[in-house]
Amino acid sequence: MTRFTHLHVASAFSAHYGTARPEELVAQAVTAGAEVAGITDRDGLYGAIRHVRACIAAGIAAVVGVDLALLPEPGTPESSAEAPSFRGGRVTVLAHGHNDGQGWAALCRLISAAHSPRRSTGARGGLARPSDEVGITKKRPSAFLLDETGRPLGTVLLGPDSDVGQAVADGLPALARELLTAWKKTLPGAIAIEVVCHLTEPGEKGSLRHAARMLELAEAADVPAVLTNAVRYLQPDDALTGDVLDSADRLRPLGAFSPQPNGQAWLKSPQKMRELAQMIADHSSLPRSAAERMLGETERLADACRLDADADLAWRRPKVPENDIIGIDGDPAEVLWQRTTQALGERYGTAKTAELDSLAKRLRDELLTINRFGFASYFLTVADVTDMIRDMGIRNQARGSGAGSLVNYLLRISNVDPARHDLLFERFLGASRSTLPDIDVDVESSRRHEIYRAIFDRYGSNRVSLLSMQNTYRARGAARDAGLALGLDEAQIDMVAKNIWRFNARDFREVLAEKPELRPIAELVESDAQIDLLVDLTERLDRLPRHISMHPCGVILGNSNLMSYTPVQPSGMGLPMSQFDKDDIDDIGFLKLDVLGVRMQSSLAYALSEITRVHGKRAALEGGLPVDAPYVNPAGEIELDAIPLDDEETFEAIRTTHTLGMFQIESPGQRELIGKMQPTEFEDLIADISLFRPGPMKGNMVAPFLDVKHGFLSPNYLHKRFRPFLESTYGVIIYHEQVIRIFADCMNVSLADGDELRRRIEKQDDDVEGQFRRKTTANIDPATGERRFSDADVERIWKVLKGFGSFGFCKAHGAAFALPTYQSAWLKTHYPVPFLAGILTHDPGMYPKRLLLTEARRMGVPILPLDVSASTDAYVVEETGGELGIRLSLADVHGMSEAELARILTNQPYEGIGDFYQRAAPSRSLLTRLGAVGALDSLAVKPHAPTPTRGDVMARVRELIAIKKRPKTTDANPDQPMLFTDDGEFIPTGNPEQSMAERVSAELDILAMEVSEHVLESYRPMLDELGVTPAEELLGLWNGSTVLVAGIRIATQTPPMKSGKRVVFISLDDGTGCSDSTFFEEAQNRAGSLLFGTRLMVIQGKTRRTGERGVSLEAINAWDLKALWANWQATKVS
């Protein structure tokens, strides 16, 4: 086959430009017989690692480059007639390979420079350049692309969009020659003319003529000419998608900007490219051989740019901070051994000798594996980071399989005891792993950025970068951009976009026919051709990358050479961010640390600080704890990671299913599971979290677990040898760790091999069965000479293992999750008010804050109104009438700027409303909003006078905002003395009190939560007449009773079901609790568009008992409460 290498190829990772994934492009190139494949995404290496990976897998060589904007030199004079000034354009830069990574490093550093703020524009600091300023000036590449001896490390392709190409298109051959000479001078041996022929209109850039002139120019100037197709899509069909992307990029509808000239930029076959080369030569003044020469140069350049993944990229080789940076001296393996051995005594001080012996053996095994991979410095680095976080006083907790490592527990990277919970190191770091394992650390969300900055400070910005992530089109965004492209009006786009988000955009048309709530859109599609087209375009955009952003938790650590391996660009928070995403990191060999901000950790930290502040030395007593509890110090500080994990009161509280605010177990589905399970110990919580996933729920692993736990069935351990590790889950296999142990025990292999087998069986590797049968049959007890497993055993065990499939969960993960679950439940039980203040402040859960307030009311916790003199930016625990209440926070007032909030806080307290208006200087509308929710009430109180009504307060507010010019604090204006002092005397009187309904409505509008009473109370007369059942009474009804419930929607879920049919769960809150309704197909059809949109609902359904403390409704029908109310009121009037 004829060879042709595409050297200029934009993948879909050229956001809003390319349409094909690197893997698809490589596959097509390979099919066409390529030996080399190139990728040159716009502005970065976003698709490069995927490209290299695909090339390695296909056994071809990879070429990597970048397509960069060419910016005018700063201070370029305006154009003159003879030399039109350069308008900006683009060039492509390719890295040369087989030079020990110098070419790759040059490319990375050039790209980073293209993104770093321009020196000439000065003071922008670390913030990102606007996208139209990302690029390089002509002078920039020489500093990167030539080594100290002048040898080129890369090649700049001067194509149709370069200054040279534009001069040719403008019919200015002399200028073109001059520009080309200048390039030759700055980059000797490192440039090539890129000939592109897209068969555009004759004379235009990319036309046959233009290509021919470019080729002639190259020949005349003795610069190599290479042929590319400036590829941006895979197939001609994708050109349409390209049009839509162009529209999204320019934020203009199709037709309102100058579009791509045609659809020729696809990955053409070598044959087609050769034909083009010939056509170009034929159109030029050159002999026909010019075509062959151009094709030859193309392949020569391709060969020079072949990357050696190993030598150039150090592919998959770990690159971690140097020893002295993480403060160790000598052999990391030695240091790790010393630290962990010493910690063994600290962590397990009270353990018996036998236990210590087995721990020491486990530690030895773990260290052996770690050192075999050379990962010691990796563990020490992670420990260095978590030590630093702890020293900053920030809560942290390792998550994921890392909790299975004793080394991690000893280094205090994790706080879950792996020995106690039978967690396995082998699940975390098996025998066959060659890349760095993941260790994820959960920290307080509100202090995450603080940690990032500290990591940069500690390791230096040459070793650290944030991880990025590619945001891809989902249904909503795709529909919006497709709508924009078609120029549809805002309302129409909105109507479509708001209703589509529970499926892949790729299936839009298919789904339209199926889902009742999409009926209005389906009808529109029938009647409106534009909407019909919108569906097609939305499908086309699905999953294409849209833009890059900072990964929510990833930090990359490398050695001092990090910037030679990854390009970086400024992130939203200013710190540099790698252009690689999480899927790239393993291959490029960096250490990725997931420092995940978890709001629950912030909530816990806040609750603990409130306990100490409010209770001080009485903390233990107030929490109902033993006065000598070792985890509470005399100052009232609680060491939450040291509380006993068997507190009966806590489990009792969990069993009531009033789990709102408890980490992981507050969702409607979890409440149902908790109600059935009735957990009694920590292991139950691990099981609960591990079971509450689609696989086990579908596979009904829950039922046998519950039946044995509640004593209806006796446990079945499969084999008596398995009892020790199946007992904690009542004989049900839930965890990966259990599967690993079964494999190891049956086949008499190591746990690491067991994990390998587990991974293979999950991939449905048929090979495992034969091995399992052979080895298990051959497993002889040396003491008796008998087989340990009979044929029947082998049969039975294999059946279970096979059926287990992908249902399992990593127990270390479950245990790491269960810890904050238990800790939050413990705090809610012993310190409810500080706990509620914590979750109200940091909002960690799935529910709106208004529901958290409902929960506080249900628990009898007084809610203290918003008060500009007393409220802060957090929910504060305050003593009121001998008990603890919660003061509402100013942070939730709608439309308050940060500056306004800061002013209010600095100037507290206030003597009067006028005083507040003047010193805190809120906007007029903010003053009105604060008045409407009662935040000014306390300022209006006069001594020895009746309390003013809210109406009086609002009258005063209206007086104040009517004054045209508000005096500044410094303006001593004697005409308006009332503004300066206590204005209690100026409060108007006799205005009517606000009604309860008015209050609630204002509170919902301004605070998004009702404070005075539950929102449903406004509808009480109608609800009473309808005979609506309060949620708290459902548990007392007979199974199968038909009832009406009402409430405000707090959750909507569509979990995957065994049958494959969609089921919709809607949870309503009515102030007495939550009712959970299940909508099957028929009820979904009845409810139609109400299913996902309506907030206030009335649902008719049949009660269904789900367990001792569980009840739900099988929905029959649903109504919009507001619509019912309007009808009801109408009938009352007539």
Place this chain on the structure above:
Amino acid sequence: MNEYETISVALSADASPLRFRWRGVVYGVISTPELWFSRRNWWLANGRAPRGSSSGGELLEMKMWRVIAVALADAGPLGPLDRSENTFDLHQDPVTGDWQLSSTVASGIDQQRLA
């Protein structure tokens, strides 16, 4: 002119235009026909555009031949013609197979014919 006018075309061996008849006048191509692809506003076509529906580029592109041609004979009653060289874009509809004259680059001839 922007309107397309149907014309009849005689092709050479390589399937590029050789001669064409436009408004009664036969024109002879005197240049090497230059192939190019124009584009159209497919979103105004009132049709759908699902994935794969333009696999030959047909929804977005129009295949054009840019030629230089001269009138080969007089039209008759209208009198003598301008025999100067003019540039034309010819396009064959992929569905109907009809040839169309989609533009004349030099507009002089246009005005002459429509005068």
